[in-house]
Amino acid sequence: MLFEVESSSRNHPSVLSHRLEAIHRELEIPAGYAAERGLALHTEALQHELVEVGLNDEGLPILLVKSAAESWAHMRLAAAVDDIELVAISGFRSIARQAEIVREKRAAGQTLPDILRYVAAPGFSEHHTGRALDIGSPDYIELDEQFETTAAYRWLQVHAARFDFHLSYPRNNPHGIGYEPWHWYWRPGRTRA
Numbered sequence: 001m002l003f004e005v006e007s008s009s010r011n012h013p014s015v016l017s018h019r020l021e022a023i024h025r026e027l028e029i030p031a032g033y034a035a036e037r038g039l040a041l042h043t044e045a046l047q048h049e050l051v052e053v054g055l056n057d058e059g060l061p062i063l064l065v066k067s068a069a070e071s072w073a074h075m076r077l078a079a080a081v082d083d084i085e086l087v088a089i090s091g092f093r094s095i096a097r098q099a100e101i102v103r104e105k106r107a108a109g110q111t112l113p114d115i116l117r118y119v120a121a122p123g124f125s126e127h128h129t130g131r132a133l134d135i136g137s138p139d140y141i142e143l144d145e146q147f148e149t150t151a152a153y154r155w156l157q158v159h160a161a162r163f164d165f166h167l168s169y170p171r172n173n174p175h176g177i178g179y180e181p182w183h184w185y186w187r188p189g190r191t192r193a
Helices: 013-027 033-037 066-081 095-107 112-118 145-149 151-163
Strands: 050-055 061-065 087-090 132-136 165-167 183-186
Touching: 013 095, 050 066, 050 087, 061 066, 061 087, 066 151, 066 165, 066 183, 095 112, 132 151, 145 151, 151 165, 151 183
Parallel strands: none
Antiparallel strands: 050 061, 087 132, 132 183, 165 183
């Protein structure tokens, strides 16, 4: 089992580097993975920075950093005015949880290249930051490309940027990650219209 460190030091560059080297070695993730895909390293949000924005289908809290959570709340209200209900499906995810997801998929018989098409390697998932949100609607909570056919997705395409949320993985993105119409990343600094 990989070692755990206190959250105040887990993002220190040398600690994070050693953690990721060990995890990637165990999962057989190629050394050049991030460079080849142009993916940035994402450190984990600290627990005290995270706030609950809902519950997932297992009844566990969905967490975002406070500023992203506030933007999410404003965006949901704006969508509701247009008779669109947005549902949070997944938010913050630790590096350890990301590694568990890869392990679970490998144990289920998926190949590593297939897994890495839709799951970023631990350390490179935007979910680690507490700023990424997987979004659905009451009539569509599946994380698949068909979400693009929903009114919720069409609304997000037009309005999400006003709330600093941006689609991370459009079709044919340069990162080698499959099209994810449900995955939106909060990038602060944009002015709301």
